[in-house]
Amino acid sequence: MALQAAAALLPPTFSIHKEGKSGGASLKDSSFFGVSISDHVKADSALKTKIEFISSRKSPTTVRVQAVATTAPTSTPATFQGKKTLRKGTVIITGASSGLGLATAKSLAETGKWHIIMACRDFLKAEKAAKSVGMSKENYTIMHLDLSSLDSVRQFVDNFKRSNRPLDVLVCNAAVYQPTAREPSFTADGFELSVGTNHLGHFLLSRLLLDDMKQSDYPSKRLIIVGSITGNTNTLAGNVPPKANLGDVRGLQGGLNGLNTSSMIDGGDFDGAKAYKDSKVCNMLTMQEFHRRYHEDTGITFASLYPGCIATTGLFREHIPLFRLLFPTFQKYVTKGFVSEEEAGKRLAQVVSDPSLTKSGVYWSWNKDSASFENQLSQEASDADKARKVWEISEKLVGLS
Ligand code: NDP
Ligand code: PMR
Numbered sequence: 001m002a003l004q005a006a007a008a009l010l011p012p013t014f015s016i017h018k019e020g021k022s023g024g025a026s027l028k029d030s031s032f033f034g035v036s037i038s039d040h041v042k043a044d045s046a047l048k049t050k051i052e053f054i055s056s057r058k059s060p061t062t063v064r065v066q067a068v069a070t071t072a073p074t075s076t077p078a079t080f081q082g083k084k085t086l087r088k089g090t091v092i093i094t095g096a097s098s099g100l101g102l103a104t105a106k107s108l109a110e111t112g113k114w115h116i117i118m119a120c121r122d123f124l125k126a127e128k129a130a131k132s133v134g135m136s137k138e139n140y141t142i143m144h145l146d147l148s149s150l151d152s153v154r155q156f157v158d159n160f161k162r163s164n165r166p167l168d169v170l171v172c173n174a175a176v177y178q179p180t181a182r183e184p185s186f187t188a189d190g191f192e193l194s195v196g197t198n199h200l201g202h203f204l205l206s207r208l209l210l211d212d213m214k215q216s217d218y219p220s221k222r223l224i225i226v227g228s229i230t231g232n233t234n235t236l237a238g239n240v241p242p243k244a245n246l247g248d249v250r251g252l253q254g255g256l257n258g259l260n261t262s263s264m265i266d267g268g269d270f271d272g273a274k275a276y277k278d279s280k281v282c283n284m285l286t287m288q289e290f291h292r293r294y295h296e297d298t299g300i301t302f303a304s305l306y307p308g309c310i311a312t313t314g315l316f317r318e319h320i321p322l323f324r325l326l327f328p329t330f331q332k333y334v335t336k337g338f339v340s341e342e343e344a345g346k347r348l349a350q351v352v353s354d355p356s357l358t359k360s361g362v363y364w365s366w367n368k369d370s371a372s373f374e375n376q377l378s379q380e381a382s383d384a385d386k387a388r389k390v391w392e393i394s395e396k397l398v399g400l401s
Helices: 001-007 101-111 123-133 150-162 194-217 248-253 274-296 321-335 341-353 384-397
Strands: 014-016 034-039 090-095 114-120 138-143 169-172 222-226 303-304 362-366 372-374
Touching: 001 169, 034 321, 090 101, 090 194, 101 114, 101 123, 101 341, 114 123, 123 138, 138 150, 150 194, 169 194, 169 341, 194 274, 194 384, 222 274, 248 384, 274 303, 274 384, 303 341, 341 362
Parallel strands: 090 114, 090 169, 114 138, 169 222, 222 303, 303 362
Antiparallel strands: 014 034, 362 372
């Protein structure tokens, strides 16, 4: 098979990793198809630009809020769907500067029915990205948001509130994935970076913006948190080691700071791939906890999704080059789980605006014919007690309780 051939082509520095916690071959540390590399692979820094703010645990990030209002806020009240006077919806999409977030922004912008707030940590990159996909100026605004700094999240929220725009839909999409990291890195507030960014940053953001969504008069208000198949151990993909597992959440309880406590949610040794998958479990648990706490009273639809394997995105920028080379082909022809960025963007855009996807508490997936269906979450990702625990601890960590 082509992939075995590819594995055979690996340089001698590759070896079968036998120290996986699950006892099987581990994909920890820059692995692909069960092989691991001993060289440390550094992230591609070419994507970073002058105005990016980098967080470090020793010197918390100073984040200056940048915003460009490309159109004046619209104040025409919303009416119910079907009526011609429905105003433009406002949707915030985090991490809209590339991959799924950008494709979704493009798809929504093309309808002319949405104003997209691109909430991004790299303003210039976002501007170039919006232009590169042909989004026209009146359909978007870029606002600075670095999810790896709680200060930045708060400043983003203040800045958004000052814009006087209504908030109709919030999409928590941004994520980092560090499969090759040997040591943990940390957010400005000292949380392990993947969980700190993908979960805790979004947790604070969505909690602080909930009131704005409550106040919106838009007919279908939605809070969407992007999940993934790899956080669900009821799937083949979710069983590729290292598997997601929050354990008794003792590491989260301790603050994930890697000093007096583990940097991993379950209290174990650092593993970048596992940290990402754990963060996705937190994303899916948080969506359901939101649903339980707020859906009935607010009418807001809370949803998560697995958009398909978008094997070409920047998510894999820190993976070894060989992985990035082979992964799209592997997903296209072996698992057949591959979707293009454009198709994935259309899927997430459906969850934002399709009138048939208003059910709350749902984890959406798509079948081979690109038809949406309500998917089953793994036992852990649907554990209501764990969801409540993660919620309560997260509240403390981000300073909400
Ligand atoms: P990309 O890397 O292309 O997009 C991630 C985005 O998140 C980028 O815009 C990135 O910004 C942004 N981001 C990262 N860190 C921060 C931060 N600290 N503050 C603000 N923004 C940040 O990956 P994808 O499009 O693939 O990922 C999008 C979502 O889709 C993620 O939630 C991922 O878990 C999910 N997903 C992806 C799958 C896939 O196969 N690719 C499968 C299933 C789910 P910048 O451009 O500045 O780096
Ligand atoms: Mg996977 C149906 C099988 C399937 C699907 C849909 C995915 C999706 N993967 C599948 C199977 C396998 N993967 C198998 C059998 C292997 C072992 C050869 C495998 C390996 C693999 C690696 C090393 N897969 C990966 C990685 C990654 O580094 C990606 C990851 O886990 O990122 C967290 C990944 C992914 N596989 C997927 C998807 C969607 C990913 C990206 C993960 C995500 O965004 O959540």
